[in-house]
Structures are given as C-alpha cells and as structure tokens.
Amino acid sequence: AKDSSGKTSSFNIGSYNTSIVSVGNYTSSSFTVTGLSAGTAQIIVQNSAGGPSQTVYATVGGGTGGISVGETNVTMSPNSSYTVSVTPTTGVSASSTNPSIVSAYVNGGLVVLNSASVSGNATVNVWNSSGGTAQINVTVSSSGGASLTLGMTSVNVAAGGTQFVSVTAVNNYGGTDTFYAQSQNTYIATAYADSLGITVEGRNSGNTQVIVTSGSGKSMSLYVNVTAGSLASPQVQAPMLDYSTATPRVMLYWYDVAGASNYEIERANTNDWIFTGIGITYFGTPQFADSGVVAGSSYVYRIRAVAGSTGPWTETSSIYVEATVVDYPTTAPTNFGGNSNVYEVNLYWDYVPKASYYEIERKDMFGYTTILTSNYTSFTDFDLSPGTNYWYRVRGVKGATDPAYWSAEFYIMTKALDVALLPAPTIYTDASYDNVQLSWSYISGASYYRIEKWNSASYTYDLLAEVSGTSYADWSVSSNAYYEYRVAGVQVVDGSGVVGNFNYAGLYTDVNPNTQPPAETPPIHSYYGTGTTTAYVGWYAVSAAAWYEVSYGTDYYNVLYDNGASTATVYTTYIDLSGLGSGSYNYFKVRAANVNGAGPWTGIYAVSTYTTMYEPAVPSAPYVSGKGYSIANSSIFVDIAWQYVDYASFYIIERSADGGTSWGSLGTPTSTTYRDFDILSDVTYQYRVRAANDSYPNPTGYSGSVSYAVPVMMSVEIGFH
Structure with missing residues (x-):
C-alpha cells in the first residue's frame, strides 16, 4: 500500500465471511488467510491513506487439501538449484515471497528452487486448488557448506548421440561429494553419472531436464534439447x-x-x-x-x-525348429536387482530353469569381468568403494559350451562415505616364541578395531581379527621369525564398518625353547561320507599342535605303512576329503605336529562314500543348542543345530524375522550346526534347514522351523579407578 507521495502506507481488512476464513498475522506488507470450512469468501483490502480497495477471492476446499512438502527448511548456495518433493504431484503451484533471493516453480512432483547471486532469506508458498497450503523457508548463503556445480546448464544432442557434462560436488566437510543424475523424460533422453560428470544420451526429438543431485542433497537442473538423428541397425544374437x-x-x-x-x-x-x-x-x-x-x-x-x-x-x-527338448537355459534371469550400503552391493534375481549355476559380472572402465560363479540366486559383492557407481549382469549356465543369456544390466551406487576417517592408533608390541602380543591406544568413536597381518606370499595385508578391545594375541606364528601388522579403528556408518587410518608395527618372535613335538593323538569325534568321492572328518584339538597331518586312501595297508597313501596338512580341526573311491570304504589316520616334529598317529578309521548321490531327505526340525554373548564379535548369538541327513554334502539354513512370511538364506554349512551373530534384541526369529548336495543343490523340501525369541538386552557401562 502506498500513499499519494509514494511512501509505504498501512492497510485495513474490510468485511469477509468469518465462518469460511479467518485473517491474521499482519505485517507492513502482508497478511495470512486461513481456511475454516469449505466455501468461497471475499476479503476487502483497503488502503489506510485512501484510494482504491481490492478484493481477494478465497476458495476453501474440503479438509486441508492434503498437500505436503518433503522439506520445510532449505539452505542453498548462490546460483544453485534445489528440489523439494511435494504431494500431490498434480494441480500444485508455488511462488516465492522474494524472487530476487530465490525463485520457485513446480515440475511434476518437485518444487524447483533457483537461487540468485545474493544471500538472504525467502519463503516459498506452495498450494493446490483444493485449498491445501505449505511453506518452504529458504536461506541463501555463500559461507561454507556443500555445493554442486555443472560445467554447463543446457545441452543440445542428436538422437542416438551423447554429450558429457562435468560436475563438481563438494560435501559438508569440504571434500568430494557423490552425485547422480535422473532424466525427467527417459523417452527423450537418458543420463548416467561417473566420477567425473554425467553423460546425456539422446533418444527422441524433444526437450526435457536432467536433475543432478549430490549426496549432500544439493541439486541442479540441466536443460536438454534432443534433435533428430540417424538410427543404427540393431546388433542381434543368434535365435x-x-x-x-x-x-x-x-x-x-x-x-x-x-x-x-x-x-x-x-x-x-x-x-x-x-x-x-x-x-x-x-x-x-x-x-x-x-x-x-x-x-x-x-x-x-x-x-x-x-x-x-x-x-x-x-x-x-x-x-x-526341432521337436526334441533342449536341455539348457533358454531365457535370461529376470527381476535382477539389489541394494547397497557403503562398502557392499547385495544382488538377487529369479531362478532360471535348467541352469546348473550362475555367472555374475561387474563392469568398470575396461568392460565386464566375471566376479563369481554361484549355485544360488543371490550374491553380495564386498570391499567396494563408497559413493561409487557399479554395473552388473547375470546369466544362468548349464554347461561351459551351452548357450546362455545375460540379464538386463543393473546399475547401483554404493552409499557415500560422508564422515571423517578415524586417526591411526599408537601400537605397542611384545613377543614370545609362540605368540605376538599387540596392544594399541583407544580411539574415540571407534566401534571396534581391525588387525591385519602381512602375507609375504601374496604381498598383501590379510585380515587377522576384528575385536572390540585394545589388545590381541596372535598365536599363528613360528619361533625366531619376523612378522608385520597394522591396526585401525572402525566406525559403523549405515550398517557398514568404515576403516580408519592404519598404523604399522613389526617384530621378531623369540627362539623356541621347547624341542618336543605334540605328545597326544587327536581324538576323532565324527566322520562320514558327503558324496560319491568325498567325506568329512573332524577331531578335537590337542595341546602343542600347530597343524595336523592326515594320511588317507582306498588301501588299508598303504595308509597303515605310509606307502602310496595321499597326505594333507590342515590348520583346522577338520578336513573335507576328496578324490576317494566311489561307493567303497576309504581309510584315514590323523596326527598333530609342530615345528619340532609330529606326534603319534591315531588308529586307522574306515569311512564309506556313496555309490550314487540321491536327493537328501527333508531334515527334521532344527533346535536351539546354545545362546550367549560373544566378546570377540561384540554381539549376542544363537546356536542352531539339526540331525545329520544321508546324502547331504551341505545344508541351506534360512531365517525369517516376520513370522515365516519371508525367508532369507544365512549360509551353506557342511556341518550340522550354525551360529547366528546377526540378531537383534527383542526380535523373534524362525529357522529352517534344507539338505543338499552337488547333484541336488536346490532341494525343494524344507524342515520344520524352530523359533527363538531374543530377550531384551540392556547395555551397562562400568568405570574403574
């Protein structure tokens, strides 16, 4: 309102229907209308200095109009774009109270905010025809914070052609941020992102926008004009x-x-x-x-x-077209998809009829590379880089020379690592002839610690252990030998462990004063056939044993007199024997050993293999054999056990956390026990088992289930002086 000299004047509100609307929140330049009931009201606005009045027509729909926005407070950098989701996605309008700071418009289900070159505050009003209203408070600031910049804001590309646009994304810590691109109309153009920018591919003539969004929530619009281009001929496969x-x-x-x-x-x-x-x-x-x-x-x-x-x-x-049946897969896997966190991607797909196994490939800048062959319809790709794009494909295979068909390509980005790495700890060492003692300084923010040991054969550091405390003893050492270690703190982000900075230490072990080999024979506790040429043997550990030696074969006397029998050395208390005689007795013996020599052999045992591998029977229902808390893993656990099943080479154990509506695979153990560390307090889980072998890797029969209700756990912190 202005007076006759052009100065700001006050205003008055005249008559209006108070049963339909109310008027309040007066300022020198605005007032607020609130809908009370459905209907139409006229609000008379009068200039206090005289002059003309104006009428505001207010239409109030039933209820609140059902409008909502994804964010009500937004901070932007100058000359940037940002999008906020809005519901419903049609019939919605938006305007800014201060267009010189930020402008606004609605595109589909998004409110698009474009900031000017100056800093300041503005309010964006969002409304629909049903009377619904919402507000977004916008602050434009040039100091600090995340940012997103495009090399260009509009591109022209021919149908069938591509255009690269560089992207610079900065996170809240001032480091490089992740980003992704989404075309608003994939019929006209598609877009995909890599570490340097985005590539726009023209599809059909027309105009659209590509929304580029950073991991910190910043977004900008790239305007795309696609012109007509020439079409290539399809590259076809053999029918x-x-x-x-x-x-x-x-x-x-x-x-x-x-x-x-x-x-x-x-x-x-x-x-x-x-x-x-x-x-x-x-x-x-x-x-x-x-x-x-x-x-x-x-x-x-x-x-x-x-x-x-x-x-x-x-x-x-x-x-x-033959009249005979083809005994290999004739279709590609369907419903290929997955999810991700910071360091891994979980993939899954539908079963392919007649497939014996699956090949999974991952693509990088050099093309596709096979990363796994599997008998199952799911796979987890570990040790990936945070905030990185990965492409995958999968196919079902019968035999190496049979035709096989790739699935559609699946693209996914790992979650961004928007967190500072933990500092390296200080390491202290001590050694005896048979162990190395490691300890290190406490790191604030570490959920647990990762210890790795140098492998001189592969020239890599291998994982040795992950512990919650600040010390660890390595007993897998030899006397008078040099070993190198490194230790880092790990913090958990979005369910994944983020490894911090490593510190390194190396030392020699002492000379072994003992000169005697192990004196005991290993007690054998189980042995049975697992296939036509395979068997399992397990024993209990004995003192002073560094490893165990196994002698086995089809001839009793060859094993007895060590004449032509096969031998194996293991550092575990079990062995999976292979290459045995089919459907016959095979003989074995076991002894413990260390650097000073070997102890006495056990007696000779006979284990029989199967003549033919039949489909294993359905196992009886599993049972809970133990439960507790693991200090090493810093987690509660439950032990599940079940009865041995003839013809079973391994078992498929599955778990449900929703009363049996959905099931997920936990693993394929060869023994009849499984320890589940991945359980949550105050949740009831169900477990079931299938028996399988190489001839029948996907049996249809499930055991009955057993339930285990995890009790409510309480964490108590105790301090000492």
Missing part, C-alpha cells in the same frame, strides 16, 4: 529355441539402439523367404518370443529400430 512352454518357440535378443522408440520384427520361412511382420516391442525391451513356429521348419528373422523414421533391417541367421 534360440525355447521348449519351456507347451509348444516350441523361438527367442530373439538384440541390443538397444540409441534414439529408438520401438522395434519391428519380421519372419520368413526359408522355403519362400517372404518376410511378414510378427510383432513390435519398445525401447528397453530388446527381445521377442515367437510362438507361431512349427516343428520341422526353418526360419529367418529381421529387426529394425523405429523413432518416427525407420533404421536399416538387421537379418538373423536361420534356425531349425
């Missing part, structure tokens, strides 16, 4: 026969063509070579199943990309 359905069908696979919106598929019989259209698929679905084939006929196919115009045809090789 495949699929007999998994009632009638045979031919499976076609190819790679997506940049800029394509869909694909046309035609088929011809090699008797006449007349091509006829049989189907259309869309971009992102580069495959087609042809069920209109007849056994005893040969066919050839051709495929082309379409996006307004059409690209050139690509013709496949011919395929003969």
Whole structure:
C-alpha cells in the first residue's frame, strides 16, 4: 500500500465471511488467510491513506487439501538449484515471497528452487486448488557448506548421440561429494553419472531436464534439447529355441539402439523367404518370443529400430525348429536387482530353469569381468568403494559350451562415505616364541578395531581379527621369525564398518625353547561320507599342535605303512576329503605336529562314500543348542543345530524375522550346526534347514522351523579407578 507521495502506507481488512476464513498475522506488507470450512469468501483490502480497495477471492476446499512438502527448511548456495518433493504431484503451484533471493516453480512432483547471486532469506508458498497450503523457508548463503556445480546448464544432442557434462560436488566437510543424475523424460533422453560428470544420451526429438543431485542433497537442473538423428541397425544374437512352454518357440535378443522408440520384427520361412511382420516391442525391451513356429521348419528373422523414421533391417541367421527338448537355459534371469550400503552391493534375481549355476559380472572402465560363479540366486559383492557407481549382469549356465543369456544390466551406487576417517592408533608390541602380543591406544568413536597381518606370499595385508578391545594375541606364528601388522579403528556408518587410518608395527618372535613335538593323538569325534568321492572328518584339538597331518586312501595297508597313501596338512580341526573311491570304504589316520616334529598317529578309521548321490531327505526340525554373548564379535548369538541327513554334502539354513512370511538364506554349512551373530534384541526369529548336495543343490523340501525369541538386552557401562 502506498500513499499519494509514494511512501509505504498501512492497510485495513474490510468485511469477509468469518465462518469460511479467518485473517491474521499482519505485517507492513502482508497478511495470512486461513481456511475454516469449505466455501468461497471475499476479503476487502483497503488502503489506510485512501484510494482504491481490492478484493481477494478465497476458495476453501474440503479438509486441508492434503498437500505436503518433503522439506520445510532449505539452505542453498548462490546460483544453485534445489528440489523439494511435494504431494500431490498434480494441480500444485508455488511462488516465492522474494524472487530476487530465490525463485520457485513446480515440475511434476518437485518444487524447483533457483537461487540468485545474493544471500538472504525467502519463503516459498506452495498450494493446490483444493485449498491445501505449505511453506518452504529458504536461506541463501555463500559461507561454507556443500555445493554442486555443472560445467554447463543446457545441452543440445542428436538422437542416438551423447554429450558429457562435468560436475563438481563438494560435501559438508569440504571434500568430494557423490552425485547422480535422473532424466525427467527417459523417452527423450537418458543420463548416467561417473566420477567425473554425467553423460546425456539422446533418444527422441524433444526437450526435457536432467536433475543432478549430490549426496549432500544439493541439486541442479540441466536443460536438454534432443534433435533428430540417424538410427543404427540393431546388433542381434543368434535365435534360440525355447521348449519351456507347451509348444516350441523361438527367442530373439538384440541390443538397444540409441534414439529408438520401438522395434519391428519380421519372419520368413526359408522355403519362400517372404518376410511378414510378427510383432513390435519398445525401447528397453530388446527381445521377442515367437510362438507361431512349427516343428520341422526353418526360419529367418529381421529387426529394425523405429523413432518416427525407420533404421536399416538387421537379418538373423536361420534356425531349425526341432521337436526334441533342449536341455539348457533358454531365457535370461529376470527381476535382477539389489541394494547397497557403503562398502557392499547385495544382488538377487529369479531362478532360471535348467541352469546348473550362475555367472555374475561387474563392469568398470575396461568392460565386464566375471566376479563369481554361484549355485544360488543371490550374491553380495564386498570391499567396494563408497559413493561409487557399479554395473552388473547375470546369466544362468548349464554347461561351459551351452548357450546362455545375460540379464538386463543393473546399475547401483554404493552409499557415500560422508564422515571423517578415524586417526591411526599408537601400537605397542611384545613377543614370545609362540605368540605376538599387540596392544594399541583407544580411539574415540571407534566401534571396534581391525588387525591385519602381512602375507609375504601374496604381498598383501590379510585380515587377522576384528575385536572390540585394545589388545590381541596372535598365536599363528613360528619361533625366531619376523612378522608385520597394522591396526585401525572402525566406525559403523549405515550398517557398514568404515576403516580408519592404519598404523604399522613389526617384530621378531623369540627362539623356541621347547624341542618336543605334540605328545597326544587327536581324538576323532565324527566322520562320514558327503558324496560319491568325498567325506568329512573332524577331531578335537590337542595341546602343542600347530597343524595336523592326515594320511588317507582306498588301501588299508598303504595308509597303515605310509606307502602310496595321499597326505594333507590342515590348520583346522577338520578336513573335507576328496578324490576317494566311489561307493567303497576309504581309510584315514590323523596326527598333530609342530615345528619340532609330529606326534603319534591315531588308529586307522574306515569311512564309506556313496555309490550314487540321491536327493537328501527333508531334515527334521532344527533346535536351539546354545545362546550367549560373544566378546570377540561384540554381539549376542544363537546356536542352531539339526540331525545329520544321508546324502547331504551341505545344508541351506534360512531365517525369517516376520513370522515365516519371508525367508532369507544365512549360509551353506557342511556341518550340522550354525551360529547366528546377526540378531537383534527383542526380535523373534524362525529357522529352517534344507539338505543338499552337488547333484541336488536346490532341494525343494524344507524342515520344520524352530523359533527363538531374543530377550531384551540392556547395555551397562562400568568405570574403574
């Protein structure tokens, strides 16, 4: 309001329907209207200095209008963009009370905030036609904090072409931040991020935006204009026969063509070579199943990309439809996905019929590399880098020479490590002839400590132990030998251990004053066949033993007189024997040893293998055999045990935390016990078991389940003087 001289004047509120709205929160330049009940009211605003009045029309919908924003307080750097989610996603408007500080508009389900070059405060009002309102308080500040900068704010790219845009992201600690990119319309353009920036790929003519968001929550918009480009011909694979359905069908696979919106598929019989259209698929679905084939006929196919115009045809090789069953996988794994934390990615996919195992590959700048072959439909990729993009694919395989089909590529980013690393501890050492004593200074913020030992064979530091205290004794040493160690504090972030800075120490062990080998024979506690050529043998530890030696074979006297028998050395109290005679008795004996020599042999034992590996029977229900708290692991645990099952080489133990609605695999132990450290206080878990072997790696029969209710745990801190 202004007076006749142009100076600011006050204003008055005239009549309005007080049952529909109320008016309050007066300032020199604004007032607030609050909806009370559904209806329409007129609010008369009058200039106190005289002059014209104006009418505000207030329409109040039923209820609050159901509008909400994801954040109500936002801090931005000058000349930056930021997005806030809003619900509902349609019929919503936004405006800023101070556009010179920050402007605002709504794009889909996001309120887009663009700051100017100056610092200050503003309020962004968000509303919809149903009377719902919300506010976002915005502070624009150039001092400190996270930031996000794009090398350019708009790009032009042809359909089928790419454009790289550099990105600079800074976190709240002043270090490099992670970021990701999301296209608002993937039909027009797609975008993906790497450590240097983002790459925009044109799909079809049109305009869209790519939203770039940092790990600290900063975001900016990149405006993309895609012009028409030429389409490439699809790169196709050889056609495949699929007999998994009632009638045979031919499976076609190819790679997506940049800029394509869909694909046309035609088929011809090699008797006449007349091509006829049989189907259309869309971009992102580069495959087609042809069920209109007849056994005893040969066919050839051709495929082309379409996006307004059409690209050139690509013709496949011919395929003969046989009437016999194909005994290998004919489809790619489906529902391939996963989740991640700071240092690992958890992957899972659907079972592929007729697959004996799965190959998982990970892609880096040099291409795809096989990282695992597995019998299971899940996998955890460990020891990854925080805030890093990873690409994966998986396929089911029957035999090394059989056809196999890759899944769609799965992309995921590990969570950012937005935390400072812990400092290195001070290490103190002492040694005897048979152990090394390590201790170190306490580090504030450490959840536990990681001890690693130098491996001179592989030239790497290997994990030795993870402990909650500040000392550790290494008994896996020899006398008069040099050893190197390193220790670091570990803090837990988002469920993952973040290893801090290491400190290093090295020392010699003493000369061994003892000259005697172990005097006892190892007590054998269990032995049984686990396959047609494999068996398990276990024994109890004996004093002074550094390792154990096993002699075994199919001939009793060869084992008795050490004449041609096989031998093995282990540092555990068990061994999985292999290469035994099938369906017959095999003989073994065990003795303890150390650097001074070997102790006496046990008697000779006979263990039988199986002639044929049948599917193991369903195990009886497991039972809780123990529970407690592990100081070494700093966690509570429960021991689960079950009865041995004939023909079982290993067991699949599963757990449910929701009353048996969903189950997850814990592992595949070869023994009949499992210790579960990963349990939470005041949660009831259920456990069940399947018996399996190499011939039957995925048996269908589950045991009954056993429940264990973890008691409520209380942490008590005790201090000493």
